Amino acid sequence: xxxxxxxxxxxxxxxxxxxxxxxxxxxxxxxxxxxxxxxxxxxxxxxxxxxxxxxxxxxxxxxxxxxxxxxxxxxxxxxxxxxxxxxxxxxxxxxxxxxxxxxxxxxxxxxxxxxxxxxxxxxxxxxxxxxxxxxxxxxxxxxxxxxxxxxxxxxxxxxxxxxxxxxxxxxxxxxxxxxxxxxxxxxxxxxxxxxxxxxxxxxxxxxxxxxxxxxxxxxxxxxxxxxxxxxxxxxxxxxxxxxxxxxxxxxxxxxxxxxxxxxxxxxxxxxxxxxxxxxxxxxxxxxxxxxxxxxxxxxxxxxxxxxxxxxxxxxxxxxxxxx
Numbered sequence: 001x002x003x004x005x006x007x008x009x010x011x012x013x014x015x016x017x018x019x020x021x022x023x024x025x026x027x028x029x030x031x032x033x034x035x036x037x038x039x040x041x042x043x044x045x046x047x048x049x050x051x052x053x054x055x056x057x058x059x060x061x062x063x064x065x066x067x068x069x070x071x072x073x074x075x076x077x078x079x080x081x082x083x084x085x086x087x088x089x090x091x092x093x094x095x096x097x098x099x100x101x102x103x104x105x106x107x108x109x110x111x112x113x114x115x116x117x118x119x120x121x122x123x124x125x126x127x128x129x130x131x132x133x134x135x136x137x138x139x140x141x142x143x144x145x146x147x148x149x150x151x152x153x154x155x156x157x158x159x160x161x162x163x164x165x166x167x168x169x170x171x172x173x174x175x176x177x178x179x180x181x182x183x184x185x186x187x188x189x190x191x192x193x194x195x196x197x198x199x200x201x202x203x204x205x206x207x208x209x210x211x212x213x214x215x216x217x218x219x220x221x222x223x224x225x226x227x228x229x230x231x232x233x234x235x236x237x238x239x240x241x242x243x244x245x246x247x248x249x250x251x252x253x254x255x256x257x258x259x260x261x262x263x264x265x266x267x268x269x270x271x272x273x274x275x276x277x278x279x280x281x282x283x284x285x286x287x288x289x290x291x292x293x294x295x296x297x298x299x300x301x302x303x304x305x306x307x308x309x310x311x312x313x314x315x316x317x318x319x320x321x322x323x
Contacts, residue, residue, distance in 0.1 A: 029056060031304070034297035039242075041292040225315040232306050237273055239303065242296035245275055249290035252282030259283055 033056050041049040051064040065071045074082040216222050253259045259281050266279055310316060 031301040032299065034299045036297045037295070039292065039294040043291075044289050221315050225313060225319075228313060229310065229316070232310055236303070236306055239306075240296065240298055241273065241275065242294040244293070244295040246293040247275065247277040247290070248280075248292075249277065250280045250282060250287065251290075252285050252287045254286045256283040 035053060035055045037054075038052040039050070041047070046068070048067045049065065052061065054061040060076050061074075063071075063073045063075075070084065072082065072084040073080065080086075217226075251259070251262070253262070260283075263279065263281050266277070270277055
């Protein structure tokens with residue numbers, strides 16, 4: 001009995017060791033197997049581009065391309081996990097089909113229907129004629145009863161009270177307008193006063209902030225932290241920097257001064273990241289065209305080491321996380 005229990009425990013231990021070994025192998029492969037990328041881009045009149053990202057001997061890969069339309073595909077081994085074209089086709093297929101409206105059939109005309117319509121029209125005309133005759137008779141009777149008024153009685157003279165009321169209204173309107181203008185001027189002066197006070201306060205706050213930044217920069221522990229962050233940033237750029245590159249850019253602006261200025265900035269950028277670039281300025285015409293080829297790899301454990309070092313910095317944690 002004890003021998004059987006020991007055998008079962010031995011089998012369970014072997015299974016647990018196999019599971020732990022598989023988990024450890026998965027973690028090691030994720031950390032130490034690099035993610036490889038390849039970028040191709042071209043611009044001559046219109047933009048074309050391709051991006052390939054692969055991991056673990058391209059067992060898991062992402063392919064993206066753009067040539068007037070985007071195309072994204074995600075594959076694991078021989079299985080397609082995502083395809084943008086198939087998804088668009090499925091969305092188009094899910095739309096309900098348009099239902100065509102059937103034309104309504106017109107009823108055939110009969111002789112009896114035409115006779116009915118003619119009878120209705122005749123009755124309607126007779127009723128309208130009788131109503132018009134009665135209306136004419138009523139208007140004639142009203143004209144005979146009513147007496148025409150003379151032109152002298154229609155004219156009425158304006159009263160003096162109305163003239164006085166009009167003058168008073170004009171005076172009141174002018175006084176009201178003047179009061180409104182005075183109120184507007186007072187409001188404008190108040191707004192100017194408030195804006196000047198606000199500007200003075202913001203100026204004081206800006207001075208205080210600038211002083212704080214100056215003290216923070218001049219502080220020796222902060223200087224050490226900035227140097228440390230700059231070193232880690234350089235390591236990050238070195239890690240993600242492409243191993244192979246071929247960059248050709250031909251550009252030109254309308255103003256030759258701007259063309260030269262862009263060349264100066266590009267040379268500074270080139271010196272900072274350390275990537276070879278073939279830049280050809282054109283001082284005679286406005287043009288932009290070129291091609292880019294980049295190939296590199298990213299190791300995840302290196303990125304985690306850089307993040308861990310930055311997090312372990314005490315000064316960085318005090319400034320960012322306030323710990």
